Amino acid sequence: MDKAIVDRLKKRADFLRAAQGIRRVEGAITLETCATPEGDAAPGRLRIGFTASKKIGNAVARNHAKRRLRAAAQQLLPLLGRPRHDYVLVARGTTGARLFPALLSDITTALKSAHRKLDAKAGEG
RNA sequence: UCAGAUGGCCGGGUGACCGCGGGCUUCGCAAGAAGUUCGAGGAAAGUCCGGGCUCCACGGAAAGACGGUGCCGGUUAACGGCCGGCGGGGGCAACCCUAGGGACAGCGCCACAGAAAUGACACCGCCUAAGACCCUAAAGGUCCGGCAAGGUUGAAAUGGUGCGGUAAGAGCGCACCGCGUCCUUGGUAACAAGGGCGGCUAGGCAAGCCCCACCGGGAGCAAGACCAAAUAGGGACGGCACGUGAUGUUUUUCGCAUCGUCGUCCGGGUCGGUCGCAUGAGGUGGGUGGUAACACCCAUCCCAGAUGAAUGGUCACCACUUGCGUAAGCAAGUACAGAACCCGGCUUACAGGCCAUCUGACAUU
RNA sequence: GCGCCCUUCGUCUAUCGGUUAGGACUCAGGAUUUUCAUUCCUGCAAGAGGGGUUCGACUCCCCUAGGGCGCA
Numbered sequence: 001m002d003k004a005i006v007d008r009l010k011k012r013a014d015f016l017r018a019a020q021g022i023r024r025v026e027g028a029i030t031l032e033t034c035a036t037p038e039g040d041a042a043p044g045r046l047r048i049g050f051t052a053s054k055k056i057g058n059a060v061a062r063n064h065a066k067r068r069l070r071a072a073a074q075q076l077l078p079l080l081g082r083p084r085h086d087y088v089l090v091a092r093g094t095t096g097a098r099l100f101p102a103l104l105s106d107i108t109t110a111l112k113s114a115h116r117k118l119d120a121k122a123g124e125g
Numbered sequence: 126u127c128a129g130a131u132g133g134c135c136g137g138g139u140g141a142c143c144g145c146g147g148g149c150u151u152c153g154c155a156a157g158a159a160g161u162u163c164g165a166g167g168a169a170a171g172u173c174c175g176g177g178c179u180c181c182a183c184g185g186a187a188a189g190a191c192g193g194u195g196c197c198g199g200u201u202a203a204c205g206g207c208c209g210g211c212g213g214g215g216g217c218a219a220c221c222c223u224a225g226g227g228a229c230a231g232c233g234c235c236a237c238a239g240a241a242a243u244g245a246c247a248c249c250g251c252c253u254a255a256g257a258c259c260c261u262a263a264a265g266g267u268c269c270g271g272c273a274a275g276g277u278u279g280a281a282a283u284g285g286u287g288c289g290g291u292a293a294g295a296g297c298g299c300a301c302c303g304c305g306u307c308c309u310u311g312g313u314a315a316c317a318a319g320g321g322c323g324g325c326u327a328g329g330c331a332a333g334c335c336c337c338a339c340c341g342g343g344a345g346c347a348a349g350a351c352c353a354a355a356u357a358g359g360g361a362c363g364g365c366a367c368g369u370g371a372u373g374u375u376u377u378u379c380g381c382a383u384c385g386u387c388g389u390c391c392g393g394g395u396c397g398g399u400c401g402c403a404u405g406a407g408g409u410g411g412g413u414g415g416u417a418a419c420a421c422c423c424a425u426c427c428c429a430g431a432u433g434a435a436u437g438g439u440c441a442c443c444a445c446u447u448g449c450g451u452a453a454g455c456a457a458g459u460a461c462a463g464a465a466c467c468c469g470g471c472u473u474a475c476a477g478g479c480c481a482u483c484u485g486a487c488a489u490u
Numbered sequence: 491g492c493g494c495c496c497u498u499c500g501u502c503u504a505u506c507g508g509u510u511a512g513g514a515c516u517c518a519g520g521a522u523u524u525u526c527a528u529u530c531c532u533g534c535a536a537g538a539g540g541g542g543u544u545c546g547a548c549u550c551c552c553c554u555a556g557g558g559c560g561c562a
Binding site for chain 1: 143144145170432433434437438439461462463
């Protein structure tokens with residue numbers, strides 16, 4: 001499988017659209033995903049964004065959680081992510097303290113589960 | 126050694142692998158790639174003050190309103206900051222705290238208690254000298270009066286203590302303390318010391334309104350400047366259509382005006398982008414002046430610049446903390462906290478550690 | 491970035507610097523009723539935290555914490 005090129009989500013509207021899509025809670029993270037809208041889609045590219053709300057803690061804790069999510073996503077998404085899709089990783093309260101291998105397996109399970117649901121939807125429709 | 130006071134500093138270290146943002150160089154039309162270098166704090170925080178910078182308003186303004194500051198001197202670009210001093214309070218001491226102008230410019234408040242809470246007053250009381258009366262006279266009593274010493278309340282009671290004095294008393298007189306005022310001396314000044322006079326007339330609260338002196342034009346880098354897609358809409362010019370219909374005007378008809386479409390250009394300007402944007406009241410070291418804050422001179426250095434927002438992720442060893450354990454060791458964790466135009470302060474948060482100076486107590490010499 | 495406001499029993503709210511901090515709902519106990527509800531009586535229960543001014547502070551001033559709002 002070819003490695004996909006990963007872009008960053010930057011607009012609030014993209015985050016809101018992903019939140020309306022498929023949502024999976026796994027361990028220390030929440031994964032939200034939906035198909036990239038036609039105007040922004042490009043072959044071989046997928047997009048990802050990160051969110052850490054004020055519920056996580058102060059600015060240091062939020063930045064720390066986002067950095068760990070970014071480091072994990074950099075390892076996994078080019079291999080496991082599907083092109084022409086948007087992904088949003090939301091940090092939860094335990095993201096900062098979760099062991100890194102556990103964080104990786106959380107994201108892997110969430111991705112596979114979300115993809116199964118996507119396939120089921122595609123099969124129905 | 127113990128207890129304490131003040132000032133200052135640090136706030137995890139080393140290595141490996143994989144990464145991120147900016148600058149520079151090379152290659153490349155470009156996208157980008159390679160190399161190299163730099164990459165969070167003492168508070169970056171709160172936004173409590175002061176400035177720079179930018180735009181707006183304006184008459185060079187001034188007054189009023191509103192807000193702030195408030196012992197004196199210095200320092201500074203400026204400050205409500207800082208330094209030095211003064212007054213007051215606390216501590217055995219080192220030292221610490223202190224919004225600290227004005228209450229005869231005016232208004233207001235001082236609950237309860239108490240006689241009385243401010244043009245002070247007379248409840249319990251004290252006195253009967255002088256005057257009048259009862260009485261033979263004395264003693265005593267009544268009237269007219271005098272007084273505020275003592276008592277009671279309260280946070281606060283019209284100076285306090287002592288002696289003299291008196292019918293009893295009273296700054297009525299004297300001494301000391303306190304208050305007010307004048308003078309002298311020291312000090313730039315706040316103020317301090319000494320002396321004279323006044324005898325007391327002058328309660329407290331201005332972080333109640335207020336008065337006085339001084340300060341402040343408003344907004345903020347999302348300021349502001351520039352470039353500029355798509356769509357809708359506006360204007361100008363030109364081409365096509367000039368017919369039907371609609372709307373308005375008119376009582377109606379006639380008439381008049383507007384509404385169409387295509388192309389080019391213009392102006393404004395949204396998403397987006399560029400600048401503003403880091404050489405600065407700059408850091409470090411040394412010298413000189415000053416008690417100090419600070420100022421000046423010389424040398425040297427370039428030291429973050431993101432924009433869904435970089436400055437990291439993982440691992441190993443060491444250091445420290447906590448828990449378990451006799452121990453070896455095992456496990457968990459690493460203070461407060463993340464630049465966003467910049468600078469000077471203040472305030473608040475902070476695991477743990479280090480240094481210097483000083484004070485008190487005890488012990489030893 | 492700039493500015494404004496609030497915090498009082500478990501909840502919603504009153505308060506002129508002098509109170510035992512008042513009221514309503516809730517809760518607990520009792521009375522009435524065959525029982526329940528209603529009604530009546532009684533009770534529990536509070537000044538966000540720290541410092542200052544004052545004789546005295548929920549009230550005035552300062553700092554902190556938490557919450558909310560507005561403008562750009």
